[in-house]
Amino acid sequence: MSKPSKLATKAVHAGLPKAKPGGPFMDGPTFASTFHLQGNIDSAEYQYARFGNPTWTALEEGIAELEGGETVIFPSGMAATAAIMSSLVKSGEKIVVPADGYYATRAYADTFLVPNGIVLELVPTNALLEYDYTDVRLVFVESPSNPLLDVVDISALAQKVHAKGGLLAIDNTTLTVLGQRPLSLGADISMSADTKALNGHSDVVFGHVSCLDAVLIERVRLWRKLAGNIPGPMETWLVHRGLATLDVRLERMTKNAMQVAQMLSAHRAVKMVRYPGLEDDPSHEIACKQMYNFGFIVSFDLGNETSAQLFLEHANLIFQATSFGGVHTMAERRARWGTDDVSPGLVRLSVGCEHIEDLLADIERALAEIL
Ligand SMILES: *Cc1c(COP(=O)(O)O)cnc(C)c1O
DSSP states (O other): OOOOTTHHHHHHHTTOOOOOTTSOSSOOOOOOSBOOOOSSGGGOSOOBTTTOOHHHHHHHHHHHHHHTSEEEEESSHHHHHHHHHHHHOOTTOEEEEETTSOHHHHHHIIIIIGGGTOEEEEEOGGGGGGSOOTTEEEEEEESSOTTTOOOOOHHHHHHHHHHTTOEEEEEOTTTOTTTOOGGGGTOSEEEEETTTTTTOSSSOOOEEEEESOHHHHHHHHHHHHHHTOOOOHHHHHHHHHHHHTHHHHHHHHHHHHHHHHHHHHTOTTOSEEEOTTSTTSTTHHHHHHHOSSOOSEEEEEOSSHHHHHHHHHHOTTSEEOSOOOSSSOEEEEGGGGSOSOOOTTEEEEEOOSSOHHHHHHHHHHHHHTTO
8 A cells, every 4th residue: 555645755854943033943851840820721832741741742643644643652662552541441340462572461351441341352463354353342452463474454354343342453663653553444443552663762661542533542641631641841842853754654664674685584594584565575465555654663584593593693783672662673582482372483573774685694694604
């Protein structure tokens, strides 16, 4: 699917202050815990900083323009996830979460929702379309999933979930709003860990929730206000700065990722490669239908722990780190956490903005070490 025209330009301009002579081109962060509030409490747009802050408003309006739905920002991706799950589901209701998605999402539901009477069902991403959504209040999925990059047809899933009266939320972290727009595909809620590619510089933890329905997003906003789970102005401002270059970064990262995936899939040291951009990848067909690009994550299997570890130790341009989406290429052996059901040789590679020839040469050289 091609990216809607103007989306990339909007990302550069999103949430900028109105031009006025002598006004700052970019407003700085507003550091304030409280605001002047004389008399009637409705007299001021900002009252107390747990309720709102102009730096938040600028970023929320910017992301909202891109997502196509009202947006509430959070101090982490997990805070955004917790806000959705805690504000929109109540005791006795059922929630569906992918069995193969981000570990903390499952752990949050299991640790803090299940003991309060919410029923949790874990369903593998590639079985989501066969599931019966009767009595399900919230379906919270990742597409592409992290780390194995399975993709679900979001429009088809939305129809199934809506037919039974439930809500569909998409964790869009692995693509960002410039890679896929869940709200335009029929999802009710789009969330993302902006810690990853949206901020893109590995220096901030952040998240957001976007939603078409005014009632739902007000509950999410109220949860933030009452739970006090609020982002700092400096982090908010840094994410806004990152947003302006998101399209440029993704252009380089996704192009690099395609070439890396092609090289890996032709290499005899590599047992398996997952990248939605490869024509024979199980995710390819649906990816073409609903994604604007194929992303910057390539997952591949080197057969065993020793080979994966040797590769990572010898790749000089690849930082060993957990996380993804930064300008620097990074990778890790996912099984080292013991939380994902993946093979011991699986490497999740997040391809960065380095020059492709340098990256390919570095990867080739590190792969030669394990042959
Ligand atoms: C990292 C991540 C999160 C959580 O984000 P934090 O900012 O670390 O809280 C949620 N979902 C996915 C898919 C992620 O990769």
